Amino acid sequence: MNLLSLNTLPNTGEAVKNYGAYIGIIIIIAVIFFLIWRKKNNKDD
Secondary structure (H helix, E strand, O other): OHHHHHHHHHHHHHHHHHHHHHHHHHHHHHHHHHHHHHHHHHHHO
16 A cells, blocks of 8 residues: 555656646647737737
């Protein structure tokens, strides 16, 4: 039980960190695309 808990805890921690970084990258890309789209709409108007 001790070995299983020690092995699973670091794995879940790494997964959460990777998942959080992945979400952060997606949010940054989404914001950049939104700003570019907004600028294009302003130019068209």
